[in-house]
Amino acid sequence: MCMMCLARDPGQTIYDSHIDAPLTDGGISASLTDAGKPTYTADQIADYLAVGFWQDNGQQTRSFDVQAGGTITVNLNGLDATGKATALQALEAWTAVSGLNFTQSTNAMITFDDTQSGAYNSSYTSGTTITSSHVNVHTSWQSYGEYYLQTYIHEIGHALGLGHGGMYNGSANYDTQAHYANDSWQMSVMSYFSQHENPNVSSSFAYLATAQMADILAIQSLYGTPTNVQSGDTIYGDNTGLSQHGMGLNTGKAVTIFDSGGTDLVDLGSRDWNQRLDLRAESFSDINGKIGNFAIARGTLIENARTGEGSDHIGGNGAGNRLESGLGADTILGRGGDDVLIGGGGADTLGGGSGSDAFVYDTAGDAGDTITDFSLVEGDRVDLTNLFANLGYSGSDPVGDGMAWLAAASGGSWLAAASGGSWLMVDGGGLGAMAIAFLSGIASDASIADIIDVESVPVGPGPTDPGTGNVDTVITLTNIFALSWTEAGSLIRDTDGGTDTLDMSAVTYSTKVYLDGSVAGKMGSKLLNIEVGSDIENLLLGSARDHAWGNALDNFIDGAAGDDRLYGQAGNDTLRGGGGRDWLFGEDGDDVITGGAGADKISGGAGADRIDAGADSDKIYGQDGDDVIEGGDGRDTIYGGLGNDRLDGGSQADKLYGHQGDDVMIAGDGRDSLYGDAGNDDMSGGGDADKLYGGDGHDIMSGGGDRDFLRGDAGNDVMDGGGGDDKLYGGDGDDVMTAGNGRDYLKGDDGNDTLDAGAGDDRLFGGKGNDAMSGGDGKDFMKADDGHDTVDAGAGDDRFYGGRGNDVMSGGDGNDMVYGDNGDDVIDGGAGNDKLYGKADNDTLRGGNGLDFLKGDKGDDYLDGGAGDDRLLGDTGLDEIHGGEGADYIKAGSHDDTVDGGDGNDKIYGDSGDDTIDGGAGDDIIDGGSGNDVILGGEGVDVIKAGSGDDVITGGIGADRLLGASGADIFVFATLDDFGDTVGDFSLRQGDQISVSGLLQGGTVADALAQGLFALEADGRSSMLTFDSAGTIVELAYLRNLSSDTVLSEDWLI
Structure with missing residues (x-):
């Protein structure tokens, strides 16, 4: 809950x-x-x-x-x-x-x-x-x-x-x-x-x-479909070797299984429940007395099943299944594939479905079944090998010896066997024989030799010899040959050279053909022998489920319709799967393989192969050699293997694995996943949202349009996300990453990387190394991390961090927020209302145009606000601060700072330390703070408060208001343009002085006093200090709280 x-x-x-x-x-x-x-x-x-x-x-x-296949760490x-x-x-x-x-x-x-x-x-x-x-x-x-x-x-x-x-x-x-x-x-x-x-x-x-x-x-939609789980021959149920809880199918809990490969078995043979078992993927089964408590997941192929002593229902799938039940009146449906059905004891109902199926009887207790769809055309057979052996039959011709025959019955025929002893059975028709199975739809005059399958039955390999062989011979076989097959037909042979063809395209039985003659093949239930040493190059197969093996020549094998398995073996072979779910194996040589329609499994083997999988969802393995592979339509999985391969997934959502070698990988349309693995790979995602993994090597990766995911991994990779909201991870190496338009995420990881996110609101992380980062237009977030990085955020309201190292950072247009972090950073906010933070070490901050905020933080920093009404904070360190144009707010911080307010009505605070402050043009307010400061108001009507300490104060041009505060301060009048100031707290007791030597054109203060050039005029309790400049009385400064009868002397006029 x-x-x-x-x-x-x-x-x-x-x-x-x-x-x-x-x-x-x-x-x-x-x-x-x-x-x-x-x-x-x-x-x-x-x-x-x-x-x-x-x-x-x-x-x-x-x-x-x-x-899938990756690792997630856990702490238990x-x-x-x-x-x-x-x-x-x-x-x-x-x-x-x-x-x-x-x-x-x-x-x-x-x-x-x-x-x-x-x-x-x-x-x-x-x-x-x-x-x-x-x-x-x-x-x-x-x-x-x-x-x-x-x-x-x-x-x-x-x-x-x-x-x-x-x-x-x-x-x-x-x-x-x-x-x-x-x-x-x-x-x-x-x-x-x-x-x-x-x-x-x-x-x-x-x-x-x-x-x-x-x-x-x-x-699997989040992490991919795994190929590494239960990929061997797995048993589920009795005698399982799996440690996973529930795989014994005996806990009472509901279970769903996913299996990557191998030949697998669901074994319920020890149980006496009435089981209902369905081997099709995405099906539910009823096992152990419950309903819907066992399921098989999509993508899982379970080949075999066994049940016990209940009245069971077993359904196969499209593979060649082996389905076996124990005692009880069971129902077994093979469905597609060449199935083996074993009803066991009890009157069972068996249906093979499509394919060449075998119905196996071992003992007399297995008899009495009904086979609902026995088909001679499909190549079905009843296997009595073990039954005859258990009956003690040792002959070589059970049909000729009268061991088996057909007895007519309504709707079909009974397959009967000679009876005797304790195993005598009498059917409802009064047969004094063992009624093995009722074959629905089979006439009683059908060839019994075509129905039964026993190991000792001598069947000929073919019809009368199609020919002893001529140059460019075509040997044609049809179903008619299979019906008249005799031992006297001898072998198929062609040893005289030429380009020869075995044409079985009209055969509708399932066949097995070995062109090298090393193994006896089959056509339906009959043997098909090719003499060893025959040099047949071409093989044309029919519409059933065929298996074919080539020879050492350059073979052409066409599977046509049906679910075929073709093996080229040695030589430069051409394999065509045709329709159906085919397995095609080129093996040695430079092969050309075409899958055709259907979900095929294709393996090129050794050599430089060319593979076109065709329509539907295929699995292709290039293996050794420089292969060219096209997936075609469908959701394909392609493995390049060794060599410098070219992989093209085609349309729909494909998975491409380059493995070793310098591979070219093209995903095409669909949501594709590309894995370059080792080698310098060239990867292109194409349309839709793709995932590209470069692996080891110097890879070139292009995501194309849509929302792509690119991971370079090891090597110096070149990555282009293209349009869409992309994610790019550089991994180890010096990577070049370009995302294009969209809301992109770029992470350089280790190495000296180049990141360019393009337009859009992007997120960039440089990782370790000396990186070059460009955010482009949009509201970007950028973090350079370790290393001496160069960062250009581009237009837009950006936020970025320099990280450790001496970084060069530019905000571009927009209202940016920039953090230098550790290292001697150079930061330029560009146009816009920016916020710049130098953080530790000796930084250079330039605000540019706009209402900027600059904070140097620790270190000896250089701050330049540029145009606009800026706020500049020096903080600790020996800082140099320039307000630039505009009404700026400046706070120098501790230590001995240098401040230039520039144009505009500025507010400047020196804070602690021996500061040098120039207000510049404009009506400025300056507070020197503690320390022995040198302050120049500059042009404009300024208000200057020097603060504690022995300060030197120059009001500059304009009627300024000057306050020395505590300490022995010097008020400087350097030129006649400096007249008209008010000194609000002039104190002889504190040792304040007024510097007038700049007015005397080389003369001394003593001479000027002797000549009466300076005077104090009473103004209430205060005085006006005047200067006689060539007969013109200039009112230099209004000195508050200084009596007019104060003696003018060189003690305070200097």
Whole structure:
């Protein structure tokens, strides 16, 4: 049960906070009626978990910056022993469907504890990237039994980036808060509704041991589809070798499996439940007495299944399945593929579906079945090898010896075998024989030799010899040959050279052909032998499921329609899959392979191969050699392998892996993922939102239009995100990164990188190294990090940080905010109302045009406000400050600073230290602060307060107001233009003096006093100091609190 999502700060979201209450106490309510909600597909539910939930909450999709096969660190030290063991089980459940590896670390991406009440997860995000997550499940939840593990799986789902199945959190009501009719645990562990709490779900109540079908699609949409989980031959059920909880299929919990490859088995052979098992992907099965409690995820191919002593129902899939049931009246449906069906004891109903199927009987107890769709045309057969052996038959011709025959019956024929002893069976028609199986639709005069399959049955390899071989021979086989196949037909041979063709295009049986003659092949149920040493180059196959192997020559093999498997072997071969889901293997040589329609699996093998996969979603492996591979239409996965390969994904969402070598990778249309791996790769994403990973080497990467993700990894990479909101990560090396228009994210990482985000509101991070960064137009955020960096934010209201190192930073047009951080930085705000912070060390700050704010902070800084009404703060250090044009506010800070106010009506504060201050033009207000300051008011009517200390004060041109404050101050009148000032606190007792020597044109003050050039005129309790300049009386300064009878002397006139 979950409480509301709580926003802590802009970077943190807490979601899924559970209260301490067991699941069964009524914390979640559900109606027994449906209010017309839509039924979602698995894809729609997955999209809501990964995207919709966050959008509905006004947030962004999120995930860790790793892909399938990558590593996420976890810290489990905050859990007790039970909690740690359960968390490890839950993490293993997510590994099994995502391919993510979880390793323990004290400095982890996901931390766990059990000290807070309830259960919840919280995550920090940066944009769409999760930077850390925290999972808490209180120890009291251990009392909830099997729900304890499910809670951990649920919370880790949040930690990885999944939301809930609907807009609920803390508690939920199905009628008002379920978005879709099938919102339940059956589809998602992130749902709040158990199978019974959703009235539209018919499955049994069961806690969950795994992520469910929609969860798997959702997590793979965030991290990619893994190829590294359960990729071998895996057993699920009895005798499983998996450590993952629930894979024994015996816990009573609901389970969904995802499997990457291998030949796999679902084994329920030890159980006597009436099982209903469906091997198709995205299907639900009923096992162990429950309904809908076992599912197979999309992309998973399970080949084989076995059940026990119940009345079971087994359904296969499109692969060649081996399906076996035990005792009981079972139903087995093979569906597509060349299947092997074993009904076991009991009167079973068997249907092979399409393909060349085998129905196997080992003992007399297996007899009595009905085969509903036996087809000679498809190449079906009944395998009696072990049955005849168990009956003691040792002959070589069971048909000729009368061991098996067909008996007519309504709607088909019974396949019967000679009876005797304890295994005598009598069918309803009174046959004194073993009624093995009723073959629906098969006439009683059909060839029994075409139906049964026993190892000792001598079948000829072909028709009468098509020819002893001529130059450029065409050997044509049809279904007619198979029907008249005899041992006397001898071998197919052609050893006289020429370009020869074995044409089987008209054959509708499933075939196996070995052109080198090393193994006996088959056409339907008959052997097809090619004499060793024959030199047949070309093979044309028919419309069924065919298997073919070439020879050492340059072969041309055409699979035509059907799900074929073609192997070129040695030589420069040409393989064509045609229609169907084909497997094509070029093997040695420079091969040309075309997949055609259908989801194909293609491997080039050694040599420089050319591969065109064609339509549908294909898997292509270039392997060794310099290969050229085109995926064509469909969601393709392409592996270049060794060599300098050219990979073209074509349309739709493709995955391209360059592996080793200098590869050229072109994604084309669709949301593609490109992995360059080792080598100097050239990667192009094309249209739509692509993901490009350069790997090792000096890579060239182009995302194209739309929202692209580019990671250069090691090497000196050149990266171009193109249009759209892109994310670029340089990785190690000296990278060049260009994003183009859009709201882009660029991170240089280690190395001397060049970052150019282009137009748009961008985020740039230089990382370690001496980086050059350009934000372009837009409101950019830039952080240069370590190194001596050059940063140009461009037009727009930007915010950027220099980080450590001696940086050169330019804000450009716009209202910018710039932080130099450590190092001797040079910062130019450019036009606009900027805020510049030098931080530590000796910085140079220039505001440029606009109303700027400059703060030097620590260090000996140089500040220039430029045009505009600026605020300049020197702070600590020996600073040099220039206000420039405009009415500036300047505070020099501690230490001995130099200040020039420039034009405009400035306010200047020297603060502590022996400062040198020039107000410049304009009516300035100057406060020297403490220290022995030298202050010049400049032009204009200035107000100067020198502050404590022995100061030298020059009012300059204009009627200035001068205050010396404490200390022995000197008021300077250097020229006659300086007249008209008021000294507000002149004090002889403090040792104040007036400097007039500049007026005397080389004369001395003593001479001037003797000549009576200076005088004090009474003005109340104060005096006016006058100077006789060639007969013109100039009123130099009004001296407050100085009596007119004060004696003029060189003690204070200097």
